[in-house]
Amino acid sequence: MFKLILVKNDGQKSYDVTALCAAISWDDNLSLMSAMQFEIAFSDAKLIPTNPCDLGDAAILYDNEVEVYRGIIVTEGRSGRDTIKYTVYDYAWYLGKSKSVYQFNKITASQAITRILNDFGMLIGHVPQMLTPINDIFLEKSPAEIIEDIYKREERRTGKRFNVEMRSGRIYFEDMKDLVIKGTFRLADNQKLQDVMDNPLAAERTRSIESMRNVVKILVERKENKKKKKDQPDPKPPTDQTDPKSQKSQTSYDIVAITKDEPLIRKYGLLEEVYKIDAEDAAKAREVARILLKRLARIQETNSIKLIGDSSFKAGRLLDIDEPITGMSGRFMIVTAKHTVTNQIHIMDLELALPEDVK
Incomplete structure (x- = not known):
C-alpha cells in the first residue's frame, strides 16, 4: 500500500494526500538528483477536501511504511479542471542549482566531497574513503558538477564504480558491486x-x-622549455604581430602504456582509444590501461x-x-x-x- 504524505514548508503541519492522488510516478538515473511526479484530483464542488499542496512543501512517499522518496515540490501545473500536476526533486536538487568556487590543496577526494556537502547543508549518509589527491581550483561550477568530477577521478584511479543517491533525506556514496538486488511482488495479501x-x-x-575499443593507449604530457644558447643575443621583445603561442614552452606527448585485446582485433578490426593522464600518474599507466580496456573491449x-x-x-x-x-x-x-x-x-x-x- 502506497501512501503520500505532505509536510508544509514551515514544518508545522502534515497531510496524508493519498486519497487525492490520481497517479504517482518517480524516476532516477545515474546522477545525483531524482524526480517524482504526482497528480491531485481537482474539484470546486463543496465538501471535497481542499488541496493542501504548494511550492516548497515536502512530499514523502511510503511503500508499506518504508520510505521510497522524499523531496521538495518545485513546479505546479494546472489546466482547467484537469488534475493538478506536481513535480518533486530530492534535496540533491540544491547542489545543481547553485554556482560556487572551491580551491583544494592536496586533500583527499572524500575530504573534498564532505566539505562541499557540509557547506550546502546536506545530510551525509555515507561517504567512503577516497584517497585520490585533489589539488585544483573549481570555478563557476555547480556543487553537483564538482562532486561528480571528484568521485569520477577516484573511479578512474581505482577502477571502482560509485552509485550516488538520496535516501531518507541523506546522501549516500556506495560501491556499485555491493548493490545486487532481487525484486519481489505479492498479488494479494494472502x-x-x-x-x-x-x-x-x-x-x-x-x-x-x-562503442567497442580493443586497443587503449595512455599518453603523458611533457612540457619542454627552450634554453637559450651561450653568447646568443636576447630575442627582440614581442610586438603586436608576434604570435603569443610562440613564447610558450613546447608540449609533447609520450605513449607510456599500450594494452590490446588481440582476439577482438582479429574478429572486429582495430578500434583504438587514447587517454591522457597527468605526469605524476605515469607509474600507474599500465593499470589504468588495463582497467579501461576491460570496460571498452566488449x-x-x-x-x-x-x-x-x-x-x-x-x-x-x-x-x-x-x-x-x-x-x-x-x-x-x-x-x-x-x-x-x-x-x-x-x-x-x-x-x-x-x-x-x-x-
Whole structure:
C-alpha cells in the first residue's frame, strides 16, 4: 500500500494526500538528483477536501511504511479542471542549482566531497574513503558538477564504480558491486511473494560494437622549455604581430602504456582509444590501461524491461536476468528506473546496460 504524505514548508503541519492522488510516478538515473511526479484530483464542488499542496512543501512517499522518496515540490501545473500536476526533486536538487568556487590543496577526494556537502547543508549518509589527491581550483561550477568530477577521478584511479543517491533525506556514496538486488511482488495479501523476473511484462534488447575499443593507449604530457644558447643575443621583445603561442614552452606527448585485446582485433578490426593522464600518474599507466580496456573491449548492450514494481529498484543497482525471448542473460546495471503507481498498481520500466558499458 502506497501512501503520500505532505509536510508544509514551515514544518508545522502534515497531510496524508493519498486519497487525492490520481497517479504517482518517480524516476532516477545515474546522477545525483531524482524526480517524482504526482497528480491531485481537482474539484470546486463543496465538501471535497481542499488541496493542501504548494511550492516548497515536502512530499514523502511510503511503500508499506518504508520510505521510497522524499523531496521538495518545485513546479505546479494546472489546466482547467484537469488534475493538478506536481513535480518533486530530492534535496540533491540544491547542489545543481547553485554556482560556487572551491580551491583544494592536496586533500583527499572524500575530504573534498564532505566539505562541499557540509557547506550546502546536506545530510551525509555515507561517504567512503577516497584517497585520490585533489589539488585544483573549481570555478563557476555547480556543487553537483564538482562532486561528480571528484568521485569520477577516484573511479578512474581505482577502477571502482560509485552509485550516488538520496535516501531518507541523506546522501549516500556506495560501491556499485555491493548493490545486487532481487525484486519481489505479492498479488494479494494472502499470497506468497514472487520473483519479479518470473513474469516480465515486456523486454527489448540491442547489441552493438559501435562503442567497442580493443586497443587503449595512455599518453603523458611533457612540457619542454627552450634554453637559450651561450653568447646568443636576447630575442627582440614581442610586438603586436608576434604570435603569443610562440613564447610558450613546447608540449609533447609520450605513449607510456599500450594494452590490446588481440582476439577482438582479429574478429572486429582495430578500434583504438587514447587517454591522457597527468605526469605524476605515469607509474600507474599500465593499470589504468588495463582497467579501461576491460570496460571498452566488449559488445555493448542496451536493454529495457517492464516488470511488476518493486520500490528497491533504482538506478545503479545490479540484477541478474535470464529472459529467453530476447536472449537477455547475465548481470545488468539499471541505468534509469521509472516507477508508476495507478490505483495502487505498481509497474516499473527499467533501462539496462552491462556494468562495463556504463562510463
